[in-house]
Amino acid sequence: MNKLSVIKIGGNVIDNSEKLHQFLLDFTALPGDKILIHGGGKIATELGTSLGIEAKMVDGRRITDIETLRVVTMVYAGLINKNMVAQLQNKGCNAIGLTGADGNIIKAAKRPVKEIDYGFVGDLNETSVSSEMINNLLKAGLVPVLCAITHDGDGQLLNTNADTIASAVAVAMSDRYDTSLIYCFEKRGVMRDIEDDNSLVAEIKMAEFEGLKNEGVVSGGMIPKLHNAFEAIKSGVTAVYIGKADELPLIDQQNFGTRLIK
Ligand SMILES: Nc1ncnc2c1ncn2[C@@H]1O[C@H](COP(=O)(O)OP(=O)(O)O)[C@@H](O)[C@H]1O
Ligand SMILES: CC(=O)N[C@@H](CCC(=O)OP(=O)(O)O)C(=O)O
DSSP: OOEEEEEEEOHHHHTOHHHHHHHHHHHHHOOSEEEEEEOOHHHHHHHHHHTTOOOOEETTEEOBOHHHHHHHIIIIIIIIHHHHHHHHHHTTOOEEEEOTTGGGOBBOEEOOOSSSOOBSBEEOOTTSBOHHHHHHHHHTTOEEEEOSEEEOSSSOEEEOOHHHHHHHHHHHHTTTSEEEEEEEESSSSSBSSTTOTTOBOOEEEGGGHHHHHHTTSSOTTHHHHHHHHHHHHHTTOSEEEEEEGGGGGGGGGTOSSEEEEO
């Protein structure tokens, strides 16, 4: 099987133009087939605030009413995605920027209303991602750049967390490729003490996840990120890493961030 890297880049790095430039250079230099998945939650929150639309997050997920859906579509599918593609083209990477609606690459289902109405948030299942369509793009020599916007097949766009998209895409592609999933963000990986840059946890086993949550070592956005990461490990992805965007070149020596293990 050929190797494939599915790389997710988080909102704090995207928001810093120097860091983003360096990350895109490092991404371009990665050998083999690759897919980039991006968030941009921070920028969507800032634009929303400037338009008088305050962000409401529950368990790391954005409550997406119709106004918020307009903002996130403009920010993720437009501003961020197209800028990233233009910068990748400038660096010699033949990127193609897409939402889940393009080529029906990712079909989601609107999250059912229970105690909380998340609005236009899309959940994914095993059949959501068209690995065939993504494979066609890779075979054409393109590098897909996917944003956090999906659709329901009935004409409705939906907002889906980018970490979840990265995990689902990696799982879907793992039938055809020896797939690695790499989450890049602003910290060196999962830290034992978030204030101490020398406290990187090099490996986490699935069985250790609950304990880390209960001890309060992992909190906030790291909890759903680890959940998505372990889902990928359980479902056929060869290797999953979480680490600092600046250190992406270390992935070559498998010396990048925190490695997750079954
Ligand atoms: N133990 C930990 N190590 C690293 N980050 C942690 C930890 N616990 C909580 N976090 C938080 O998790 C956040 C990452 O999740 P998130 O904001 O969803 O990332 P992204 O930028 O990829 O979207 C970090 O910004 C950090 O504040
Ligand atoms: C439903 C939901 O929460 N969607 C996310 C999608 C963007 C994202 O995941 O951005 P980061 O990776 O930068 O956090 C949101 O709107 O914040």
